[in-house]
Amino acid sequence: MLTSYEFSFRLINNQCIKISSVSYVVLFLSLILLVTDELMAQDTKYIHSLTTSEYGAQMVEDFESDSVGQLPYNWFEQRGVNRPYHYPEEIKEDYFYRVREERDPNSEVNKFLRYDGIKAKHLSFPLHQVNNLNLNNTPVLFWKWRIWDVPAGADERNNKANDTAASIYVVFKIKRMALVKEVPQSIRYTWSSSLPVGTEISTFFGHQKIVVVGSGQASKPAGEWMAFSRNLKEDYERLFGEKMPDSPLAILLLSDGDSTNDPAKADYDDIGFYPPEHHQ
Numbered sequence: 040m041l042t043s044y045e046f047s048f049r050l051i052n053n054q055c056i057k058i059s060s061v062s063y064v065v066l067f068l069s070l071i072l073l074v075t076d077e078l079m080a081q082d083t084k085y086i087h088s089l090t091t092s093e094y095g096a097q098m099v100e101d102f103e104s105d106s107v108g109q110l111p112y113n114w115f116e117q118r119g120v121n122r123p124y125h126y127p128e129e130i131k132e133d134y135f136y137r138v139r140e141e142r143d144p145n146s147e148v149n150k151f152l153r154y155d156g157i158k159a160k161h162l163s164f165p166l167h168q169v170n171n172l173n174l175n176n177t178p179v180l181f182w183k184w185r186i187w188d189v190p191a192g193a194d195e196r197n198n199k200a201n202d203t204a205a206s207i208y209v210v211f212k213i214k215r216m217a218l219v220k221e222v223p224q225s226i227r228y229t230w231s232s233s234l235p236v237g238t239e240i241s242t243f244f245g246h247q248k249i250v251v252v253g254s255g256q257a258s259k260p261a262g263e264w265m266a267f268s269r270n271l272k273e274d275y276e277r278l279f280g281e282k283m284p285d286s287p288l289a290i291l292l293l294s295d296g297d298s299t300n301d302p303a304k305a306d307y308d309d310i311g312f313y314p315p316e317h318h319q
Contacts (some may be wrong), residue, residue, distance in 0.1 A: 047167050055205045059147060059284065060200065061064055074089070085165045085167070085168040085169075086113060086164075086165070086166075086169060087168055087169060087170055088170060088171050089169055089172055092132070092311070094196070094313065094314070094317060095177070095313070095314045096177060096312060096314070096317065097171065097172050097177050097312045098244050098309075098310075098311040099152070099164055099166075099290060099309075099310040099312070100276075100309075100310045100311075101308060102150045102151055102152050102308065103149075103150050104136050105138040105150060106138065107139060107140050107150065108137055108138065108139075109124065109138055109139065109213075110123050110131060110134055110136060110162075111124070111138055111152055111162070112124045113164060113293055114162040114164055114292075115162070115163045115164070115165060116159075116160075116162075116163065117161035117162075117163055117291065118163070119163045119165040125164070125259050133158060133160060133290070134148070134160045135154055135155055135156025135157075135294075136152055136153065136154050136160075136162060136292075136294075137152070137153055138150055138152055138153075139152075139153045139304050144154060151183075151185075151306050151307065151308040152292075152306065152307040152308065153304070153305070153306045154205070154292075154294035154303065154304065154305055154306075155187075155302070155303075155304045155309075156192075156294075156302060156303070157295065157296040157300065157301070157302050158295065158297050159202075159293065159295030159297045160293075161291050161292065161293050162291065162292045162293075163289050163290070163291045164289060164290045164291075164310075165187045165288070165289050166286065166288060166289050166290065167286070167288045169201075169286070172284050172286055172287075172312065173286065173316070174271055174272065174286060174287065175272070175283075176314065177312035177314055178270055178271045178272040178273075178312070178315060179268050179269065179270050179271070179312065179313040179315060179317055180207075180209060180228075180268065180307070180310075180311075180312060181268045181311050181312070181313050181315075182207055182242050182266075182267055182268075182307065182309060182311075182315070183264045183267070183307070183308040183309045184205050184253065184265050184267065184305060184306065184311045185262070185265065185296075185306035185308075186204050186205060186230055186253065186256070186257035186265070186304075186305050187261065187304035187305060187306070188204065188302060188303060188304040188305075189204040189232040189255065189256060189303060190202040190203070190204065190232055190296035190298075190299045190301040190302065191232065191299060191301045192232065192299045193251050193296070193298070193299050193301075194231075194232070195231055195234060195240055195251070196234070196240055196290060198298075199298055200298050200299055201298055201300050202232070202295050202296045202297065202298045202301070202303065203230060203231065203232070203293065203294060203295065204230045204232065204294060204303045204304070205229070205230045205253075205292075205294050205303075205305035206229040206230065206292070206293045207228050207290065207291070207292055207310070208225045208226065208227045208289075208290065208291040208292075208293070209225060209226050209271060209287050209289075209290055210224070210225040210287060210288045210289045210290070210291065211223075211224050211225060211226075211283070211287050211288065212224050212284055212288060213288070214246055222244070222246045222247075223246065224246050224247070225246070225247050226248045226250060226271070226274055226275065226278065227247060227248065227249045227250070228250050228252050228267070228269060229249055229250070229251055229252065229253075230251075230252065230253035231251045231255075232255070233249045233254070233255075234254060235251065235254055236251055236252060236254050237251065238250075238251040239251075241278075248274075248278040250273050250278075252267055252269070253265070253267075264308065266309075268317070270314065270315065271283065273310060290310065292307060
């Protein structure tokens with residue numbers, strides 16, 4: 040069976056079909072787009088096992104194996120189908136995330152992920168094929184943020200101003216909305232421009248819960264990392280009123296300022312799932 044671009048190629052070269060030069064150009068451009076799409080979709084190898092730390096944590100990402108100046112290799116676009124790492128440069132430009140490095144106070148090199156821009160683009164780390172993760176054993180989501188600039192006027196309660204300096208989602212399962220549309224059930228932990236810490240919002244007909252864990256400009260000196268941890272089991276069962284699934288489907292990252300047209304800048308690092316005793 041021919042693929043789409045193979046069919047286009049044979050159509051162009053079929054001597055029995057007479058086409059104008061304009062049609063030829065149109066078909067040729069279509070061929071290029073189809074080939075590009077095929078190349079972008081060729082790498083869908085998901086992580087099957089997370090690294091276990093000395094504390095019994097299941098580590099998702101510390102960005103240490105990534106190349107500086109590039110998108111992180113193990114992260115996919117929002118649907119979890121294609122790796123933006125493999126996209127052509129002109130498409131990568133729509134993603135304002137890049138791996139950076141710095142030296143800590145002990146002169147050791149640390150790599151991290153920085154978002155610096157306006158446009159909204161999710162990065163997704165698929166977890167649905169990971170075979171050594173059970174949230175009953177490691178229910179605590181741990182991560183680090185460094186907030187440099189928040190989008191002015193953003194408000195997670197308002198769809199027209201729903202921007203954020205930084206947010207991390209845990210997607211638990213897919214549910215049907217009105218028996219037609221499939222919607223991910225998720226908890227989104229966010230650094231809000233305007234809402235106080237502790238604010239909880241329910242969106243997408245109750246399928247997404249937003250929890251504000253930081254607010255305003257960064258409260259610590261510029262350049263200092265802030266560590267966060269949340270007990271997913273406690274949050275999930277309080278917010279959704281049901282038993283938490285054993286394993287999540289994915290973790291998503293999102294920083295953006297496109298609704299307010301004001302830039303956001305934030306860093307991400309050291310994402311993992313920890314045993315309950317490590318909850319801060």
